[in-house]
């Protein structure tokens with residue numbers, strides 16, 4: 001069985017609209033060797049097509065089939081939980097498109113779910129509506145719980161910060177689908193047809209990319225080109241399988257050489 005990759009984008013492939021050096025070379029290496037890979041993002045704002053165009057303009061020639069967003073994971077999850085349901089949505093195009101594609105109607109009254117994603121058009125009235133719908137019995141679902149996101153100007157509040165307002169006001173905890181949730185991590189692996197042992201998660205954030213990968217039993221590679229610095233690593237009870245400065249330091253052949261090394265299982269250790 002071949003290895004394949006789930007690759008976070010922000011802080012791994014690009015920072016805002018700047019390509020991170022080495023990213024295009026690494027992706028070309030995967031494409032030349034026909035290694036399966038999927039870009040994984042906790043940003044629900046854009047569709048997979050929007051994101052593929054962004055990547056193409058940065059010099060990474062991939063189609064929409066190489067992108068998997070938390071909006072897609074959320075819509076698939078809801079469609080399985082309750083087919084042809086209804087949702088009140090705080091979010092933008094990527095989330096609305098995914099929900100519509102999966103048979104959901106977006107409504108302002110009596111929804112099955114209140115779904116929260118990223119957006120830049122948030123108002124107090126939207127929070128108030130969401131709160132009252134949750135208090136009225138709608139189930140609260142978050143596309144992700146990222147507290148904030150780095151930008152070139154500093155930091156912007158993430159989806160998790162908006163969800164926290166509704167959680168605090170309602171006393172109801174949201175169910176979150178995006179990384180590190182196994183719902184999204186497993187769906188992405190299945191999309192590539194990989195098994196657990198041959199799935200490699202590359203990311204820059206310990207709380208989402210690396211935690212999600214570790215919980216699923218995937219191999220994990222932390223890149224230091226984004227939010228995590230080496231001195232932060234001692235704060236976590238879990239460690240990535242590998243830490244590199246950036247994708248520029250990574251070679252597929254060298255990596256699978258490391259990950260293919262057989263680790264004795266508990267039975268073998270006991271016999272020895």
Ligand SMILES: [Mg+2]
Pocket residue numbers: 008009010011012203204205226
């Ligand atoms: Mg990232």
